[in-house]
Amino acid sequence: MTSDAVLELRAVGRVHGDGPTAVHALRDISLTLRSGELIAVMGPSGSGKSTLLHLAGGLDTPTDGAVLVEGTDLSTLSRAELAAVRRRSLGYVFQDLNLIPALTAAENVALPRELDGVRARAARREAQDALTEVGVGELADRFPDEMSGGQQQRVAIARALIGPRRLVLADEPTGALDSQTGEDVLRVLRARCDAGASGLLVTHEARHAAWADRVVFLRDGALVDDTGAAPPPEVLLTADGVG
Numbered sequence: 001m002t003s004d005a006v007l008e009l010r011a012v013g014r015v016h017g018d019g020p021t022a023v024h025a026l027r028d029i030s031l032t033l034r035s036g037e038l039i040a041v042m043g044p045s046g047s048g049k050s051t052l053l054h055l056a057g058g059l060d061t062p063t064d065g066a067v068l069v070e071g072t073d074l075s076t077l078s079r080a081e082l083a084a085v086r087r088r089s090l091g092y093v094f095q096d097l098n099l100i101p102a103l104t105a106a107e108n109v110a111l112p113r114e115l116d117g118v119r120a121r122a123a124r125r126e127a128q129d130a131l132t133e134v135g136v137g138e139l140a141d142r143f144p145d146e147m148s149g150g151q152q153q154r155v156a157i158a159r160a161l162i163g164p165r166r167l168v169l170a171d172e173p174t175g176a177l178d179s180q181t182g183e184d185v186l187r188v189l190r191a192r193c194d195a196g197a198s199g200l201l202v203t204h205e206a207r208h209a210a211w212a213d214r215v216v217f218l219r220d221g222a223l224v225d226d227t228g229a230a231p232p233p234e235v236l237l238t239a240d241g242v243g
């Protein structure tokens with residue numbers, strides 16, 4: 001394994017069911033996500049994108065191969081250890097702005113840290129820092145319904161990356177947003193990766209995938225292309241201006 005691999009999929013397969021009705025959701029997927037890297041996953045509906053993200057996040061278990069997060073093979077962990085890895089190492093951002101409505105932005109972001117035993121005041125400080133990093137520090141005391149969709153999605157990114165977490169798994173995080181707001185959210189995700197986080201981004205939109213360092217394509221559960229191409233210069237230029 002490369003030392004800076006944050007996520008590694010080794011010949012991963014996932015079969016649902018068995019016998020003649022078995023569905024091969026994923027076959028023989030090998031992929032390494034390094035520190036600072038953003039990888040976009042594209043592919044038609046049913047090609048296995050969500051399954052890939054679920055396996056990467058330890059929400060589902062492969063039927064073949066291995067998933068390693070920060071060098072740890074998830075299959076070697078007990079349920080409690082797996083839950084701890086999920087809390088400490090990775091965060092999810094979903095399409096549907098899944099913040100808890102009864103909590104303020106800061107409380108939403110602090111929650112995973114408090115669940116991990118960090119004292120409320122320290123968690124709150126970390127949450128404020130995380131919100132500031134994604135450009136919504138002044139909205140800490142607002143409730144989700146007092147924020148725009150783009151602002152809520154920034155809060156979700158802050159929550160995904162609070163504390164020691166360095167891996168964001170984003171499933172169509174711009175799906176519920178208008179196109180300009182969607183771009184803004186990707187710019188924030190790109191900037192957080194440039195600052196040392198790592199992201200796996202499922203998207204249907206090539207224009208959003210252009211923010212990634214690499215784009216991988218799934219078809220019928222198999223990786224059909226992994227170009228390894230560098231992002232175009234304008235992406236680097238744009239991302240450099242964001243902090």
Ligand SMILES: Nc1ncnc2c1ncn2[C@@H]1O[C@H](COP(=O)(O)OP(=O)(O)OP(=O)(O)O)[C@@H](O)[C@H]1O
Binds near residue numbers: 017046047051
């Ligand atoms: N729990 C399950 N039981 C049986 N089949 C499943 C299950 N979950 C997913 N599948 C199948 O696995 C394949 C991959 O599904 P997946 O949801 O990963 O695709 P996707 O690329 O994310 O699709 P979409 O873009 O529509 O969300 C599909 O054929 C799907 O029907």
